[in-house]
Amino acid sequence: xxxxxxxxxxxxxxxxxxxxxxxxxxxxxxxxxxxxxxxxxxxxxxxxxxxxxxxxxxxxxxxxxxxxxxxxxxxxxxxxxxxxxxxxxxxxxxxxxxxxxxxxxxxxxxxxxxxxxxxxxxxxxxxxxxxxxxxxxxxxxxxxxxxxxxxxxxxxxxxxxxxxxxxxxxxxxxxxxxxxxxxxxxxxxxxxxxxxxxxxxxxxxxxxxxxxxxxxxxxxxxxxxxxxxxxxxxxxxxxxxxxxxxxxxxxxxxxxxxxxxxxxxxxxxxxxxxxxxxxxxxxxxxxxxxxxxxxxxxxxxxxxxxxxxxxxxxxxxxxxxxxxxxxxxxxxxxxxxxxxxxxxxxxxxxxxxxxxxxxxxxxxxxxxxxxxxxxxxxxxxxxxxxxxxxxxxxxxxxxxxxxxxxxxxxxxxxxxxxxxxxxxxxxxxxxxxxxxxxxxxxxxxxxxxxxxxxxxxxxxxxxxxxxxxxxxxxxxxxxxxxxxxxxxxxxxxxxxxxxxxxxxxxxxxxxxxxxxxxxxxxxxxxxxxxxxxxxxxxxxxxxxxxxxxxxxxxxxxxxxxxx
Amino acid sequence: xxxxxxxxxxxxxxxxxxxxxxxxxxxxxxxxxxxxxxxxxxxxxxxxxxxxxxxxxxxxxxxxxxxxxxxxxxxxxxxxxxxxxxxxxxxxxxxxxxxxxxxxxxxxxxxxxxxxxxxxxxxxxxxxxxxxxxxxxxxxxxxxxxxxxxxxxxxxx
Numbered sequence: 001x002x003x004x005x006x007x008x009x010x011x012x013x014x015x016x017x018x019x020x021x022x023x024x025x026x027x028x029x030x031x032x033x034x035x036x037x038x039x040x041x042x043x044x045x046x047x048x049x050x051x052x053x054x055x056x057x058x059x060x061x062x063x064x065x066x067x068x069x070x071x072x073x074x075x076x077x078x079x080x081x082x083x084x085x086x087x088x089x090x091x092x093x094x095x096x097x098x099x100x101x102x103x104x105x106x107x108x109x110x111x112x113x114x115x116x117x118x119x120x121x122x123x124x125x126x127x128x129x130x131x132x133x134x135x136x137x138x139x140x141x142x143x144x145x146x147x148x149x150x151x152x153x154x155x156x157x158x159x160x161x162x163x164x165x166x167x168x169x170x171x172x173x174x175x176x177x178x179x180x181x182x183x184x185x186x187x188x189x190x191x192x193x194x195x196x197x198x199x200x201x202x203x204x205x206x207x208x209x210x211x212x213x214x215x216x217x218x219x220x221x222x223x224x225x226x227x228x229x230x231x232x233x234x235x236x237x238x239x240x241x242x243x244x245x246x247x248x249x250x251x252x253x254x255x256x257x258x259x260x261x262x263x264x265x266x267x268x269x270x271x272x273x274x275x276x277x278x279x280x281x282x283x284x285x286x287x288x289x290x291x292x293x294x295x296x297x298x299x300x301x302x303x304x305x306x307x308x309x310x311x312x313x314x315x316x317x318x319x320x321x322x323x324x325x326x327x328x329x330x331x332x333x334x335x336x337x338x339x340x341x342x343x344x345x346x347x348x349x350x351x352x353x354x355x356x357x358x359x360x361x362x363x364x365x366x367x368x369x370x371x372x373x374x375x376x377x378x379x380x381x382x383x384x385x386x387x388x389x390x391x392x393x394x395x396x397x398x399x400x401x402x403x404x405x406x407x408x409x410x411x412x413x414x415x416x417x418x419x420x421x422x423x424x425x426x427x428x429x430x431x432x433x434x435x436x437x438x439x440x441x442x443x444x445x446x447x448x449x450x451x452x453x454x455x456x457x458x459x460x461x462x463x464x465x466x467x468x469x470x471x472x473x474x475x476x477x478x479x480x481x482x483x484x485x486x487x488x489x490x491x492x493x494x495x496x497x498x499x500x501x502x503x504x505x506x507x508x509x510x511x512x513x514x515x516x517x518x519x520x521x522x523x524x525x526x527x528x529x530x531x532x533x534x535x536x537x538x539x540x541x542x543x544x545x546x547x548x549x550x551x552x553x554x555x556x557x558x559x560x561x562x563x
Numbered sequence: 564x565x566x567x568x569x570x571x572x573x574x575x576x577x578x579x580x581x582x583x584x585x586x587x588x589x590x591x592x593x594x595x596x597x598x599x600x601x602x603x604x605x606x607x608x609x610x611x612x613x614x615x616x617x618x619x620x621x622x623x624x625x626x627x628x629x630x631x632x633x634x635x636x637x638x639x640x641x642x643x644x645x646x647x648x649x650x651x652x653x654x655x656x657x658x659x660x661x662x663x664x665x666x667x668x669x670x671x672x673x674x675x676x677x678x679x680x681x682x683x684x685x686x687x688x689x690x691x692x693x694x695x696x697x698x699x700x701x702x703x704x705x706x707x708x709x710x711x712x713x714x715x716x717x718x719x720x
Contacts, residue, residue: 180631
């Protein structure tokens with residue numbers, strides 16, 4: 001039986017186990033949209049294509065599945081670019097299906113035509129333009145395979161309108177063979193043995209864990225390794241939750257807004273074990289001052305991450321989970337384990353000294369402090385919520401004060417730093433887990449970048465709770481202006497005209513709440529958590545509160561401004 | 564340091580753009596690039612000449628390998644290899660220069676492809692130094708146009 005391109009596409013999605021499609025219709029994808037009505041996918045109609053990609057991204061990050069979105073050609077496709085770049089930087093598996101003008105019009109500057117494959121080439125893991133319906137099934141199969149294996153990432157499939165109406169017999173390929181794509185999964189055994197020797201010789205080791213621990217599902221292995229060897233762990237922003245933030249061996253986050261103890265420990269360590277992390281500039285600060293006394297072991301699935309910024313002594317390419325499991329196997333053969341843990345006592349004492357700096361202490365006076373809001377969110381959700389963030393101060397306060405204990409619980413644009421990411425991502429997460437509490441910690445600036453998705457949340461009864469830390473500023477911009485630009489707050493005072501977020505929520509049919517003084521914070525959060533509706537909580541916070549500790553850009557990470 | 568890198572890629576549209584975009588997007592230098600189909604029509608071979616320190620060229624190789632459309636990357640530095648480039652040179656020809664130009668061409672084992680009352684078009688093949696020297700010697704006669712292929716290379720043996 002012959003089937004149309006649209007039918008084949010949807011059959012492929014079924015075969016791949018897709019349950020949800022975040023979409024926004026348009027002319028070029030109408031054959032697909034028409035067909036979609038006959039299938040039992042859960043379709044979420046967003047209000048802007050950027051929202052579709054971020055929502056699919058949030059869905060993918062919390063569920064570990066591939067996120068799928070479907071948009072039309074031209075502006076529909078170009079609106080996805082920021083979302084795709086966001087997912088690319090943070091290694092999130094996505095399939096972005098874009099409509100395209102009919103094949104005979106490609107290259108003609110046709111209505112709603114954009115060379116989206118060309119535009120997104122540098123920010124996709126791979127992309128396909130399907131011009132022949134007979135190749136459609138194998139292309140889609142390849143797309144899912146590439147997106148979800150190795151270092152995950154977004155893959156774009158561009159679908160000309162006529163190809164969606166062309167017919168052919170459907171046969172879904174069973175396996176994928178791409179001769180140019182064979183990710184290395186198992187670690188090289190001699191390298192792993194050398195790494196273990198180096199670890200057992202070290203006296204001041206630190207594990208630096210990144211997003212790779214979360215995306216490969218290596219948290220358990222990491223925990224076993226860490227508890228067995230008693231090595232302290234610092235995580236990157238992307239690694240938060242990959243190792244429990246409340247664990248005694250947790251140093252918290254490192255880098256520009258990292259904790260005092262994490263940055264000092266990395267600076268003074270004699271061995272740094274990087275696991276699924278990529279030595280990003282926000283982590284390393286001045287590169288020569290980053291772990292200057294340490295031998296370095298680097299475990300990562302992406303060979304290009306290794307020795308890109310920092311030369312390492314022992315690189316191990318492969319999947320973090322598998323490599324840690326391999327390490328544990330060899331470790332059990334070692335007898336000196338317990339003794340090694342004991343030998344680290346002086347190192348732990350030193351770290352306890354650094355801990356006494358209490359770098360995250362703050363004073364809650366008559367005005368609401370953002371740190372207080374995040375701490376209360378943490379307490380009232382018992383640390384079990386899925387937390388999304390926007391970008392800027394809100395993101396850093398969320399990272400510092402919401403002690404994530406579970407992997408796949410944080411949705412934040414770590415690499416690209418995309419304002420407007422958090423709210424649609426939270427919507428995607430709520431779709432994946434309808435019964436969990438999903439909180440978007442936002443600022444008054446970034447929430448306005450995708451506020452239109454309130455309609456999506458209301459329409460699909462997705463009770464996302466948005467905590468707006470409202471300081472009337474683009475706060476991180478203001479903080480940099482305060483510190484490095486003579487306090488000239490140019491272009492950063494958005495509070496001069498700000499919507500009434502409570503009434504805005506109500507206008508969309510959501511619930512709006514406001515806290516103007518510290519006593520309001522707990523009742524507002526409690527009320528929001530009780531409500532079955534999406535909620536905007538407007539917390540009027542100390543306008544000029546800063547994020548500290550802070551390492552000025554380009555300084556070594558032990559040079560922290562503490563208040 | 565200069566590196567000659569051979570890259571086997573899928574012979575599909577858009578692959579050249581992926582490779583070129585990788586170089587421009589990451590700020591890698593590209594001195595020459597030549598590409599043609601191999602005996603297997605589904606595969607194209609590229610020879611890329613790039614310049615950079617070891618760390619950069621290591622990144623270039625790894626990033627190329629990471630492209631899904633790239634099948635194999637071979638950095639020829641440290642390997643025995645042969646490399647050649649071809650140039651077509653249109654040079655002014657008049658009574659005074661004709662004989663000298665032909666002599667130089669012969670010394671360089673070049674071939675005259677086209678003769679006109681005012682010019683010769685000459686083909687010359689060799690490594691980069693040879694082509695440079697050839698062009699240098701023809702300069703006084705007056706070079707009108709040059710088309711060069713960029714380097715192609717293969718390992719020995």
